[in-house]
Amino acid sequence: MIRKDEVAGRLKLNEGLAVAALADFLRDGVENAGASGLVLGLSGGVDSALAGALAARAIGAERVHAFYLPYRSSEPQSAIDAAAVASRFGLELTTIDITPQVDAYFEHVDREADRVRRGNKMARERMSILFDQAKKHGALVTGTSNKSEILLGYTTVFGDNASSLNPIGDLYKQQVWQLARSLGIPETVVAKPPSADLWPGQTSEGELGFEYAMADEVLYLMFDQGLTADEVVDRGYPEVVVGRIVRLERAHRFKRRLMLIARLSGSAINLDREIPRD
Amino acid sequence: MPERRSQVKVGLAQIDARLGDLEFNLAHHLEWIGQARAEGVELLLFPELSLTGYRLLHLTPRVAIHPATSPIVQRLCKAAPDMAVVVGCVEEDENGALYNSALLLAGDEITHVHRKLYLPTYGIFQEGRFFSEGRTLRMAKLFGNPLGILICEDFWHSDPAEKLARHGAKLIGIISAAPGRIGPDAMPPSQEAWESLTRASALLNTSWIVYCGRVGWEEGTFYTGGSHIVRPGGELLARAPYLEEHLLTAEIDLREADRLRWRLPILADERSDIEWQE
Numbered sequence: 001m002i003r004k005d006e007v008a009g010r011l012k013l014n015e016g017l018a019v020a021a022l023a024d025f026l027r028d029g030v031e032n033a034g035a036s037g038l039v040l041g042l043s044g045g046v047d048s049a050l051a052g053a054l055a056a057r058a059i060g061a062e063r064v065h066a067f068y069l070p071y072r073s074s075e076p077q078s079a080i081d082a083a084a085v086a087s088r089f090g091l092e093l094t095t096i097d098i099t100p101q102v103d104a105y106f107e108h109v110d111r112e113a114d115r116v117r118r119g120n121k122m123a124r125e126r127m128s129i130l131f132d133q134a135k136k137h138g139a140l141v142t143g144t145s146n147k148s149e150i151l152l153g154y155t156t157v158f159g160d161n162a163s164s165l166n167p168i169g170d171l172y173k174q175q176v177w178q179l180a181r182s183l184g185i186p187e188t189v190v191a192k193p194p195s196a197d198l199w200p201g202q203t204s205e206g207e208l209g210f211e212y213a214m215a216d217e218v219l220y221l222m223f224d225q226g227l228t229a230d231e232v233v234d235r236g237y238p239e240v241v242v243g244r245i246v247r248l249e250r251a252h253r254f255k256r257r258l259m260l261i262a263r264l265s266g267s268a269i270n271l272d273r274e275i276p277r278d
Numbered sequence: 279m280p281e282r283r284s285q286v287k288v289g290l291a292q293i294d295a296r297l298g299d300l301e302f303n304l305a306h307h308l309e310w311i312g313q314a315r316a317e318g319v320e321l322l323l324f325p326e327l328s329l330t331g332y333r334l335l336h337l338t339p340r341v342a343i344h345p346a347t348s349p350i351v352q353r354l355c356k357a358a359p360d361m362a363v364v365v366g367c368v369e370e371d372e373n374g375a376l377y378n379s380a381l382l383l384a385g386d387e388i389t390h391v392h393r394k395l396y397l398p399t400y401g402i403f404q405e406g407r408f409f410s411e412g413r414t415l416r417m418a419k420l421f422g423n424p425l426g427i428l429i430c431e432d433f434w435h436s437d438p439a440e441k442l443a444r445h446g447a448k449l450i451g452i453i454s455a456a457p458g459r460i461g462p463d464a465m466p467p468s469q470e471a472w473e474s475l476t477r478a479s480a481l482l483n484t485s486w487i488v489y490c491g492r493v494g495w496e497e498g499t500f501y502t503g504g505s506h507i508v509r510p511g512g513e514l515l516a517r518a519p520y521l522e523e524h525l526l527t528a529e530i531d532l533r534e535a536d537r538l539r540w541r542l543p544i545l546a547d548e549r550s551d552i553e554w555q556e
Binding site for chain 2: 009010012013014016017018020021024025028029273274275276277278
Protein backbone atom coordinates (compact mmCIF):
# COMPACT_ATOMS: atom_id res chain seq x y z
CA MET A 1 0.00 0.00 0.00
CA ILE A 2 1.28 3.46 -0.90
CA ARG A 3 1.08 5.82 2.07
CA LYS A 4 0.30 9.51 1.67
CA ASP A 5 3.71 10.54 2.96
CA GLU A 6 5.45 8.46 0.26
CA VAL A 7 3.75 10.02 -2.73
CA ALA A 8 5.78 13.22 -3.05
CA GLY A 9 8.99 11.15 -3.05
CA ARG A 10 7.66 8.94 -5.82
CA LEU A 11 7.06 12.00 -7.98
CA LYS A 12 10.70 13.09 -7.76
CA LEU A 13 12.74 12.64 -10.93
CA ASN A 14 16.38 12.01 -11.55
CA GLU A 15 17.05 15.40 -13.10
CA GLY A 16 20.01 14.46 -15.27
CA LEU A 17 18.25 11.50 -16.88
CA ALA A 18 14.90 13.26 -17.30
CA VAL A 19 16.44 16.33 -18.93
CA ALA A 20 18.65 14.23 -21.21
CA ALA A 21 15.73 12.05 -22.30
CA LEU A 22 13.36 14.97 -22.94
CA ALA A 23 15.97 16.93 -24.90
CA ASP A 24 16.60 13.79 -26.93
CA PHE A 25 12.84 13.55 -27.61
CA LEU A 26 12.82 17.04 -29.12
CA ARG A 27 16.00 16.46 -31.13
CA ASP A 28 14.62 13.20 -32.49
CA GLY A 29 11.27 14.81 -33.34
CA VAL A 30 12.91 17.64 -35.27
CA GLU A 31 15.21 15.26 -37.13
CA ASN A 32 12.45 12.80 -37.99
CA ALA A 33 10.28 15.57 -39.39
CA GLY A 34 13.19 17.06 -41.31
CA ALA A 35 12.34 20.37 -39.60
CA SER A 36 14.66 23.34 -39.24
CA GLY A 37 13.96 23.91 -35.58
CA LEU A 38 11.31 24.59 -32.97
CA VAL A 39 8.81 27.36 -32.35
CA LEU A 40 7.37 28.02 -28.93
CA GLY A 41 5.36 30.58 -27.05
CA LEU A 42 6.97 31.92 -23.87
CA SER A 43 4.23 33.16 -21.56
CA GLY A 44 6.46 34.13 -18.67
CA GLY A 45 5.30 31.00 -16.83
CA VAL A 46 7.27 27.98 -15.74
CA ASP A 47 5.85 25.42 -18.19
CA SER A 48 6.87 27.27 -21.33
CA ALA A 49 10.15 28.28 -19.66
CA LEU A 50 10.98 24.60 -19.11
CA ALA A 51 9.95 23.69 -22.67
CA GLY A 52 12.16 26.52 -23.96
CA ALA A 53 15.13 25.44 -21.87
CA LEU A 54 14.75 21.85 -23.11
CA ALA A 55 14.43 23.04 -26.71
CA ALA A 56 17.61 25.11 -26.45
CA ARG A 57 19.45 22.17 -24.94
CA ALA A 58 18.11 19.79 -27.60
CA ILE A 59 18.94 21.64 -30.79
CA GLY A 60 20.77 24.83 -29.81
CA ALA A 61 19.15 28.17 -28.98
CA GLU A 62 19.74 29.55 -32.46
CA ARG A 63 17.25 27.04 -33.90
CA VAL A 64 14.51 27.92 -31.39
CA HIS A 65 12.09 30.73 -32.25
CA ALA A 66 10.43 32.06 -29.11
CA PHE A 67 7.35 34.29 -29.12
CA TYR A 68 5.78 36.37 -26.39
CA LEU A 69 2.14 36.92 -27.40
CA PRO A 70 0.47 39.33 -24.96
CA TYR A 71 -3.09 40.64 -24.84
CA ARG A 72 -3.74 44.11 -23.46
CA SER A 73 -4.78 42.68 -20.09
CA SER A 74 -1.70 40.48 -19.68
CA GLU A 75 0.22 41.06 -16.45
CA PRO A 76 3.18 43.41 -17.07
CA GLN A 77 5.34 41.00 -15.07
CA SER A 78 4.74 38.30 -17.71
CA ALA A 79 6.69 40.27 -20.31
CA ILE A 80 9.56 40.74 -17.87
CA ASP A 81 9.60 37.02 -17.01
CA ALA A 82 9.40 35.86 -20.63
CA ALA A 83 12.31 38.14 -21.47
CA ALA A 84 14.30 36.85 -18.49
CA VAL A 85 13.81 33.24 -19.62
CA ALA A 86 14.73 34.03 -23.22
CA SER A 87 17.85 35.84 -22.08
CA ARG A 88 18.82 33.07 -19.65
CA PHE A 89 18.82 30.46 -22.45
CA GLY A 90 19.94 32.68 -25.32
CA LEU A 91 16.61 32.50 -27.17
CA GLU A 92 15.65 35.14 -29.68
CA LEU A 93 12.29 36.50 -28.46
CA THR A 94 9.74 38.16 -30.72
CA THR A 95 6.72 39.94 -29.24
CA ILE A 96 3.45 40.03 -31.17
CA ASP A 97 0.49 41.78 -29.53
CA ILE A 98 -2.68 39.73 -30.12
CA THR A 99 -5.02 42.47 -28.90
CA PRO A 100 -6.04 43.84 -32.34
CA GLN A 101 -7.22 40.54 -33.76
CA VAL A 102 -8.93 39.31 -30.58
CA ASP A 103 -10.75 42.61 -30.06
CA ALA A 104 -11.63 42.92 -33.74
CA TYR A 105 -13.47 39.59 -33.57
CA PHE A 106 -15.48 40.27 -30.43
CA GLU A 107 -16.29 43.89 -31.34
CA HIS A 108 -17.56 42.75 -34.67
CA VAL A 109 -19.28 39.52 -33.67
CA ASP A 110 -20.24 39.50 -29.99
CA ARG A 111 -19.47 42.33 -27.61
CA GLU A 112 -21.15 40.44 -24.75
CA ALA A 113 -18.78 37.44 -24.81
CA ASP A 114 -17.67 36.41 -21.32
CA ARG A 115 -14.08 36.20 -20.18
CA VAL A 116 -13.82 32.43 -20.67
CA ARG A 117 -14.70 32.77 -24.36
CA ARG A 118 -12.29 35.66 -24.66
CA GLY A 119 -9.59 33.64 -22.91
CA ASN A 120 -10.14 30.67 -25.23
CA LYS A 121 -9.95 32.98 -28.23
CA MET A 122 -6.63 34.35 -26.98
CA ALA A 123 -5.23 30.85 -26.54
CA ARG A 124 -6.31 29.95 -30.08
CA GLU A 125 -4.91 33.17 -31.54
CA ARG A 126 -1.58 32.26 -29.98
CA MET A 127 -1.79 28.74 -31.40
CA SER A 128 -2.62 30.15 -34.81
CA ILE A 129 0.39 32.49 -34.72
CA LEU A 130 2.75 29.77 -33.53
CA PHE A 131 1.70 27.37 -36.29
CA ASP A 132 2.00 30.15 -38.86
CA GLN A 133 5.49 30.98 -37.63
CA ALA A 134 6.35 27.29 -37.67
CA LYS A 135 5.31 27.13 -41.32
CA LYS A 136 7.39 30.20 -42.08
CA HIS A 137 10.50 28.69 -40.48
CA GLY A 138 9.92 25.07 -41.46
CA ALA A 139 9.84 24.34 -37.75
CA LEU A 140 7.66 22.41 -35.29
CA VAL A 141 5.50 23.86 -32.51
CA THR A 142 6.65 22.83 -29.04
CA GLY A 143 3.87 21.91 -26.61
CA THR A 144 3.89 23.50 -23.17
CA SER A 145 1.00 21.73 -21.40
CA ASN A 146 1.90 19.62 -18.35
CA LYS A 147 0.32 16.35 -17.22
CA SER A 148 -1.61 17.93 -14.34
CA GLU A 149 -3.44 20.44 -16.51
CA ILE A 150 -3.97 17.97 -19.34
CA LEU A 151 -5.61 15.48 -16.96
CA LEU A 152 -7.69 18.21 -15.32
CA GLY A 153 -8.65 19.64 -18.69
CA TYR A 154 -7.30 23.04 -17.67
CA THR A 155 -6.39 23.86 -21.25
CA THR A 156 -8.10 25.37 -24.28
CA VAL A 157 -8.85 22.69 -26.81
CA PHE A 158 -6.95 23.49 -30.06
CA GLY A 159 -5.41 26.40 -28.16
CA ASP A 160 -2.57 26.05 -25.68
CA ASN A 161 -2.97 22.26 -25.81
CA ALA A 162 -2.15 22.15 -29.53
CA SER A 163 1.39 21.35 -30.58
CA SER A 164 3.52 19.27 -32.90
CA LEU A 165 5.25 17.57 -30.00
CA ASN A 166 5.17 18.09 -26.26
CA PRO A 167 8.20 17.38 -24.08
CA ILE A 168 6.49 18.13 -20.74
CA GLY A 169 3.09 16.44 -21.14
CA ASP A 170 4.07 13.52 -18.90
CA LEU A 171 5.35 15.77 -16.10
CA TYR A 172 3.13 16.68 -13.18
CA LYS A 173 3.33 20.34 -12.14
CA GLN A 174 5.70 19.64 -9.27
CA GLN A 175 7.97 17.71 -11.63
CA VAL A 176 7.95 20.78 -13.90
CA TRP A 177 9.03 22.88 -10.93
CA GLN A 178 11.78 20.40 -10.05
CA LEU A 179 13.26 20.25 -13.55
CA ALA A 180 12.85 24.02 -14.03
CA ARG A 181 14.94 24.66 -10.91
CA SER A 182 17.55 22.14 -11.99
CA LEU A 183 17.97 23.94 -15.31
CA GLY A 184 18.39 27.35 -13.70
CA ILE A 185 15.10 28.93 -14.73
CA PRO A 186 14.83 32.22 -12.78
CA GLU A 187 13.26 31.67 -9.36
CA THR A 188 10.77 34.52 -9.94
CA VAL A 189 9.32 32.39 -12.75
CA VAL A 190 9.34 29.10 -10.85
CA ALA A 191 7.97 30.49 -7.59
CA LYS A 192 5.13 32.69 -8.85
CA PRO A 193 1.56 31.35 -8.64
CA PRO A 194 0.64 29.43 -11.83
CA SER A 195 -1.65 31.43 -14.09
CA ALA A 196 -3.06 31.22 -17.60
CA ASP A 197 -2.85 35.06 -17.53
CA LEU A 198 -6.05 35.38 -19.54
CA TRP A 199 -7.55 38.07 -17.30
CA PRO A 200 -6.16 40.23 -14.49
CA GLY A 201 -5.60 38.41 -11.22
CA GLN A 202 -6.36 34.95 -12.64
CA THR A 203 -4.55 32.07 -10.93
CA SER A 204 -4.81 28.42 -11.87
CA GLU A 205 -5.14 27.20 -8.32
CA GLY A 206 -7.80 29.82 -7.58
CA GLU A 207 -9.87 28.69 -10.54
CA LEU A 208 -9.36 24.98 -9.96
CA GLY A 209 -10.12 25.27 -6.25
CA PHE A 210 -7.13 23.26 -5.00
CA GLU A 211 -3.35 23.39 -5.02
CA TYR A 212 -1.26 21.60 -7.63
CA ALA A 213 0.87 19.94 -4.96
CA MET A 214 -2.17 18.05 -3.73
CA ALA A 215 -3.78 17.58 -7.15
CA ASP A 216 -0.59 15.99 -8.47
CA GLU A 217 -0.63 13.43 -5.67
CA VAL A 218 -4.30 12.61 -6.17
CA LEU A 219 -3.85 12.31 -9.93
CA TYR A 220 -0.76 10.12 -9.46
CA LEU A 221 -2.64 7.75 -7.17
CA MET A 222 -5.65 7.50 -9.48
CA PHE A 223 -4.18 7.76 -12.97
CA ASP A 224 -0.72 6.22 -12.51
CA GLN A 225 -1.45 3.76 -9.69
CA GLY A 226 -5.09 2.91 -10.45
CA LEU A 227 -6.58 3.63 -7.02
CA THR A 228 -10.27 4.43 -6.70
CA ALA A 229 -11.48 7.78 -5.37
CA ASP A 230 -12.46 6.12 -2.08
CA GLU A 231 -9.01 4.59 -1.70
CA VAL A 232 -7.45 8.02 -2.25
CA VAL A 233 -9.74 9.63 0.34
CA ASP A 234 -8.87 6.82 2.79
CA ARG A 235 -5.25 7.94 2.57
CA GLY A 236 -6.13 11.34 3.99
CA TYR A 237 -6.90 13.52 0.97
CA PRO A 238 -9.97 15.80 1.35
CA GLU A 239 -13.07 14.19 -0.14
CA VAL A 240 -14.28 17.42 -1.71
CA VAL A 241 -11.00 17.92 -3.58
CA VAL A 242 -10.81 14.30 -4.74
CA GLY A 243 -14.41 14.51 -5.95
CA ARG A 244 -13.70 17.68 -7.90
CA ILE A 245 -10.59 16.18 -9.51
CA VAL A 246 -12.53 13.05 -10.51
CA ARG A 247 -15.22 15.18 -12.18
CA LEU A 248 -12.70 17.36 -14.02
CA GLU A 249 -10.72 14.39 -15.26
CA ARG A 250 -13.86 12.66 -16.52
CA ALA A 251 -15.33 15.76 -18.13
CA HIS A 252 -12.23 16.66 -20.12
CA ARG A 253 -11.17 13.34 -21.61
CA PHE A 254 -12.33 14.58 -25.00
CA LYS A 255 -9.47 17.07 -25.02
CA ARG A 256 -6.94 14.24 -24.86
CA ARG A 257 -8.21 12.22 -27.84
CA LEU A 258 -8.48 14.91 -30.44
CA MET A 259 -9.08 13.14 -33.72
CA LEU A 260 -12.42 11.42 -33.13
CA ILE A 261 -13.44 9.90 -36.42
CA ALA A 262 -16.72 8.09 -37.16
CA ARG A 263 -15.70 4.65 -38.43
CA LEU A 264 -17.61 3.22 -41.38
CA SER A 265 -15.04 1.46 -43.53
CA GLY A 266 -13.25 -1.07 -41.35
CA SER A 267 -10.03 0.70 -42.21
CA ALA A 268 -10.48 3.95 -40.32
CA ILE A 269 -7.54 6.20 -39.56
CA ASN A 270 -6.06 5.51 -36.12
CA LEU A 271 -8.79 3.01 -35.18
CA ASP A 272 -8.10 0.20 -37.65
CA ARG A 273 -4.89 1.52 -39.18
CA GLU A 274 -2.38 2.59 -36.61
CA ILE A 275 0.53 3.93 -38.61
CA PRO A 276 3.25 5.44 -36.44
CA ARG A 277 4.11 9.04 -37.32
CA ASP A 278 7.83 8.45 -36.72
CA MET B 279 34.29 -21.89 -37.86
CA PRO B 280 36.99 -22.00 -35.18
CA GLU B 281 37.20 -25.00 -32.86
CA ARG B 282 35.34 -25.15 -29.61
CA ARG B 283 36.94 -22.80 -27.14
CA SER B 284 35.83 -21.07 -23.99
CA GLN B 285 37.10 -17.50 -24.41
CA VAL B 286 34.75 -15.24 -26.37
CA LYS B 287 34.89 -11.51 -26.93
CA VAL B 288 31.29 -10.33 -26.76
CA GLY B 289 29.99 -7.01 -28.09
CA LEU B 290 26.60 -5.41 -27.45
CA ALA B 291 25.64 -2.85 -30.09
CA GLN B 292 23.29 -0.57 -28.17
CA ILE B 293 21.92 1.38 -31.11
CA ASP B 294 18.92 3.43 -32.18
CA ALA B 295 16.79 2.33 -35.14
CA ARG B 296 14.78 4.29 -37.69
CA LEU B 297 11.21 3.00 -37.58
CA GLY B 298 10.25 1.07 -40.70
CA ASP B 299 13.41 1.95 -42.66
CA LEU B 300 15.24 -1.29 -43.47
CA GLU B 301 17.85 0.27 -45.74
CA PHE B 302 18.83 2.94 -43.24
CA ASN B 303 19.01 0.41 -40.43
CA LEU B 304 21.05 -2.01 -42.53
CA ALA B 305 23.62 0.72 -43.21
CA HIS B 306 23.68 1.49 -39.49
CA HIS B 307 24.29 -2.20 -38.68
CA LEU B 308 27.15 -2.34 -41.19
CA GLU B 309 28.86 0.63 -39.52
CA TRP B 310 28.61 -0.98 -36.11
CA ILE B 311 29.77 -4.34 -37.40
CA GLY B 312 32.83 -2.54 -38.76
CA GLN B 313 33.49 -0.91 -35.42
CA ALA B 314 33.02 -4.20 -33.56
CA ARG B 315 35.39 -5.98 -35.92
CA ALA B 316 38.01 -3.30 -35.27
CA GLU B 317 37.68 -4.08 -31.56
CA GLY B 318 38.05 -7.81 -32.10
CA VAL B 319 34.47 -8.74 -31.21
CA GLU B 320 33.56 -12.37 -32.00
CA LEU B 321 29.90 -12.40 -30.93
CA LEU B 322 27.98 -9.18 -31.62
CA LEU B 323 24.38 -8.66 -30.49
CA PHE B 324 22.00 -6.04 -31.84
CA PRO B 325 18.72 -5.15 -30.08
CA GLU B 326 15.27 -6.65 -30.68
CA LEU B 327 13.82 -5.70 -34.09
CA SER B 328 17.07 -3.87 -34.77
CA LEU B 329 16.54 -3.90 -38.55
CA THR B 330 13.05 -2.39 -38.41
CA GLY B 331 12.53 -0.48 -35.17
CA TYR B 332 10.11 -1.71 -32.54
CA ARG B 333 6.81 0.14 -32.48
CA LEU B 334 5.72 -0.79 -35.99
CA LEU B 335 2.01 -1.42 -35.44
CA HIS B 336 0.41 -1.67 -38.91
CA LEU B 337 3.79 -1.16 -40.58
CA THR B 338 4.79 -4.65 -39.39
CA PRO B 339 3.97 -6.58 -42.61
CA ARG B 340 5.61 -3.92 -44.76
CA VAL B 341 9.05 -4.59 -43.29
CA ALA B 342 8.81 -8.39 -43.03
CA ILE B 343 11.58 -10.44 -44.64
CA HIS B 344 12.13 -14.07 -45.58
CA PRO B 345 15.56 -14.44 -43.95
CA ALA B 346 16.75 -17.32 -46.15
CA THR B 347 16.41 -15.26 -49.32
CA SER B 348 16.61 -11.70 -48.00
CA PRO B 349 19.25 -9.51 -49.72
CA ILE B 350 19.51 -7.57 -46.46
CA VAL B 351 20.52 -10.69 -44.56
CA GLN B 352 22.93 -11.61 -47.33
CA ARG B 353 24.62 -8.22 -47.05
CA LEU B 354 24.92 -8.62 -43.28
CA CYS B 355 26.43 -12.09 -43.70
CA LYS B 356 28.96 -10.81 -46.21
CA ALA B 357 29.91 -7.97 -43.88
CA ALA B 358 30.62 -10.33 -41.00
CA PRO B 359 31.95 -13.64 -42.31
CA ASP B 360 34.34 -13.97 -39.39
CA MET B 361 31.97 -12.91 -36.64
CA ALA B 362 28.78 -14.27 -35.09
CA VAL B 363 26.08 -11.59 -35.22
CA VAL B 364 22.58 -11.57 -33.73
CA VAL B 365 20.09 -9.19 -35.37
CA GLY B 366 16.38 -8.64 -34.82
CA CYS B 367 13.85 -8.62 -37.65
CA VAL B 368 10.25 -9.21 -38.65
CA GLU B 369 10.35 -12.72 -40.09
CA GLU B 370 7.67 -13.97 -42.48
CA ASP B 371 7.36 -17.73 -42.79
CA GLU B 372 6.22 -19.73 -45.83
CA ASN B 373 2.59 -19.43 -44.71
CA GLY B 374 2.69 -15.68 -44.32
CA ALA B 375 2.83 -15.70 -40.51
CA LEU B 376 4.95 -12.92 -38.98
CA TYR B 377 7.37 -13.43 -36.11
CA ASN B 378 9.48 -11.15 -33.95
CA SER B 379 12.70 -13.04 -34.58
CA ALA B 380 16.40 -13.09 -33.76
CA LEU B 381 18.78 -14.38 -36.43
CA LEU B 382 22.23 -15.68 -35.61
CA LEU B 383 24.52 -15.12 -38.58
CA ALA B 384 27.85 -16.92 -38.52
CA GLY B 385 30.29 -18.00 -41.19
CA ASP B 386 28.30 -16.37 -43.98
CA GLU B 387 24.99 -18.06 -43.19
CA ILE B 388 22.01 -18.07 -40.84
CA THR B 389 22.84 -20.69 -38.23
CA HIS B 390 19.91 -20.14 -35.89
CA VAL B 391 16.51 -18.45 -35.81
CA HIS B 392 14.70 -17.77 -32.55
CA ARG B 393 11.07 -16.68 -32.77
CA LYS B 394 9.93 -14.70 -29.75
CA LEU B 395 7.90 -16.99 -27.49
CA TYR B 396 6.08 -14.48 -25.32
CA LEU B 397 4.42 -11.53 -27.05
CA PRO B 398 3.51 -8.80 -24.56
CA THR B 399 0.04 -7.42 -25.26
CA TYR B 400 -0.73 -5.20 -22.31
CA GLY B 401 -0.04 -1.61 -21.31
CA ILE B 402 1.72 0.01 -24.25
CA PHE B 403 2.62 -3.36 -25.79
CA GLN B 404 0.62 -4.64 -28.76
CA GLU B 405 2.76 -7.47 -30.12
CA GLY B 406 0.03 -10.11 -29.96
CA ARG B 407 -1.96 -8.13 -32.53
CA PHE B 408 0.79 -8.15 -35.12
CA PHE B 409 2.98 -11.22 -34.53
CA SER B 410 2.54 -14.96 -34.17
CA GLU B 411 4.10 -16.66 -31.17
CA GLY B 412 7.19 -18.79 -31.56
CA ARG B 413 6.49 -22.36 -30.49
CA THR B 414 9.92 -23.90 -30.07
CA LEU B 415 13.09 -23.27 -28.17
CA ARG B 416 16.35 -24.62 -29.55
CA MET B 417 20.01 -24.21 -28.80
CA ALA B 418 22.22 -22.04 -30.98
CA LYS B 419 25.93 -22.79 -31.38
CA LEU B 420 28.87 -20.48 -30.94
CA PHE B 421 32.35 -21.85 -31.72
CA GLY B 422 31.07 -25.30 -30.82
CA ASN B 423 29.53 -24.12 -27.56
CA PRO B 424 25.82 -24.10 -26.80
CA LEU B 425 24.42 -20.56 -26.86
CA GLY B 426 20.97 -19.44 -25.69
CA ILE B 427 19.19 -16.61 -27.48
CA LEU B 428 16.01 -15.03 -26.14
CA ILE B 429 14.03 -11.91 -26.98
CA CYS B 430 12.93 -9.43 -24.31
CA GLU B 431 9.65 -10.74 -22.84
CA ASP B 432 10.92 -14.34 -23.13
CA PHE B 433 13.13 -13.44 -20.19
CA TRP B 434 10.23 -12.22 -18.01
CA HIS B 435 9.23 -15.87 -17.73
CA SER B 436 11.75 -18.05 -15.94
CA ASP B 437 11.21 -21.19 -17.99
CA PRO B 438 13.03 -20.41 -21.29
CA ALA B 439 16.34 -19.35 -19.70
CA GLU B 440 16.14 -22.28 -17.30
CA LYS B 441 15.51 -24.72 -20.14
CA LEU B 442 18.48 -23.35 -22.06
CA ALA B 443 20.77 -23.62 -19.03
CA ARG B 444 19.59 -27.15 -18.24
CA HIS B 445 20.33 -28.16 -21.82
CA GLY B 446 23.86 -26.89 -21.57
CA ALA B 447 23.91 -23.15 -22.33
CA LYS B 448 26.55 -21.32 -20.32
CA LEU B 449 25.88 -18.06 -22.12
CA ILE B 450 22.39 -16.65 -22.71
CA GLY B 451 21.98 -13.56 -24.85
CA ILE B 452 18.84 -11.44 -24.58
CA ILE B 453 18.03 -8.83 -27.20
CA SER B 454 15.48 -6.25 -26.18
CA ALA B 455 13.57 -3.08 -27.04
CA ALA B 456 12.14 -2.34 -23.61
CA PRO B 457 10.51 1.08 -23.21
CA GLY B 458 12.17 3.06 -20.44
CA ARG B 459 10.84 4.90 -17.41
CA ILE B 460 12.58 7.52 -15.30
CA GLY B 461 12.14 7.85 -11.55
CA PRO B 462 14.01 9.43 -8.65
CA ASP B 463 17.18 7.34 -8.82
CA ALA B 464 20.27 7.35 -11.02
CA MET B 465 19.24 3.94 -12.33
CA PRO B 466 15.97 4.13 -14.29
CA PRO B 467 13.27 1.90 -12.75
CA SER B 468 12.95 0.06 -16.05
CA GLN B 469 16.64 -0.92 -15.84
CA GLU B 470 16.40 -1.79 -12.17
CA ALA B 471 13.82 -4.39 -13.14
CA TRP B 472 16.03 -5.73 -15.94
CA GLU B 473 19.12 -6.00 -13.78
CA SER B 474 17.14 -7.76 -11.05
CA LEU B 475 16.10 -10.33 -13.65
CA THR B 476 19.46 -10.78 -15.35
CA ARG B 477 21.36 -11.04 -12.08
CA ALA B 478 18.88 -13.48 -10.56
CA SER B 479 18.95 -15.59 -13.71
CA ALA B 480 22.77 -15.59 -13.78
CA LEU B 481 22.67 -16.93 -10.24
CA LEU B 482 19.82 -19.44 -10.54
CA ASN B 483 20.98 -20.71 -13.94
CA THR B 484 24.70 -20.35 -13.10
CA SER B 485 25.24 -18.84 -16.56
CA TRP B 486 26.61 -15.78 -18.26
CA ILE B 487 23.78 -13.40 -19.13
CA VAL B 488 24.30 -10.67 -21.71
CA TYR B 489 21.51 -8.15 -22.25
CA CYS B 490 21.47 -5.90 -25.32
CA GLY B 491 18.97 -3.05 -25.17
CA ARG B 492 18.47 -0.11 -27.46
CA VAL B 493 18.19 3.67 -27.28
CA GLY B 494 16.25 6.40 -29.07
CA TRP B 495 12.64 7.55 -29.22
CA GLU B 496 9.68 6.12 -31.12
CA GLU B 497 6.37 8.00 -31.02
CA GLY B 498 6.67 9.24 -27.47
CA THR B 499 8.40 6.22 -25.94
CA PHE B 500 12.12 6.00 -25.30
CA TYR B 501 14.49 3.11 -24.82
CA THR B 502 16.90 3.30 -21.92
CA GLY B 503 20.06 1.56 -23.04
CA GLY B 504 21.99 0.24 -20.05
CA SER B 505 22.98 -2.96 -21.89
CA HIS B 506 24.99 -5.14 -19.56
CA ILE B 507 26.91 -8.33 -18.96
CA VAL B 508 26.44 -10.45 -15.83
CA ARG B 509 28.83 -13.15 -14.66
CA PRO B 510 27.64 -16.62 -13.68
CA GLY B 511 26.49 -16.08 -10.09
CA GLY B 512 25.07 -12.61 -10.66
CA GLU B 513 27.93 -10.13 -10.49
CA LEU B 514 27.64 -7.25 -12.95
CA LEU B 515 30.72 -7.20 -15.18
CA ALA B 516 30.00 -4.20 -17.40
CA ARG B 517 27.18 -1.80 -18.25
CA ALA B 518 26.71 0.58 -21.18
CA PRO B 519 25.59 4.17 -20.48
CA TYR B 520 21.93 5.14 -20.56
CA LEU B 521 20.27 7.01 -23.44
CA GLU B 522 23.18 6.93 -25.91
CA GLU B 523 24.43 4.60 -28.58
CA HIS B 524 27.33 2.52 -27.34
CA LEU B 525 29.33 -0.58 -28.15
CA LEU B 526 29.91 -2.50 -24.93
CA THR B 527 32.53 -5.21 -25.18
CA ALA B 528 33.98 -7.74 -22.77
CA GLU B 529 36.08 -10.86 -22.89
CA ILE B 530 34.17 -13.66 -21.25
CA ASP B 531 35.26 -17.14 -20.23
CA LEU B 532 32.58 -19.82 -20.52
CA ARG B 533 34.58 -22.04 -18.14
CA GLU B 534 33.59 -19.60 -15.41
CA ALA B 535 30.11 -21.12 -15.57
CA ASP B 536 31.59 -24.62 -15.19
CA ARG B 537 33.67 -23.58 -12.21
CA LEU B 538 30.61 -22.06 -10.53
CA ARG B 539 28.52 -25.15 -11.30
CA TRP B 540 31.08 -27.39 -9.60
CA ARG B 541 30.76 -25.30 -6.44
CA LEU B 542 27.05 -24.55 -6.78
CA PRO B 543 25.37 -27.51 -8.51
CA ILE B 544 21.83 -26.14 -8.31
CA LEU B 545 21.13 -26.75 -12.00
CA ALA B 546 22.15 -30.39 -11.67
CA ASP B 547 20.05 -30.70 -8.53
CA GLU B 548 16.92 -29.46 -10.27
CA ARG B 549 13.97 -31.84 -9.86
CA SER B 550 10.88 -32.31 -11.96
CA ASP B 551 9.37 -35.07 -9.81
CA ILE B 552 8.00 -32.93 -6.98
CA GLU B 553 4.31 -33.56 -6.61
CA TRP B 554 1.83 -30.87 -5.76
CA GLN B 555 -0.41 -31.83 -2.86
CA GLU B 556 -3.69 -30.02 -2.06
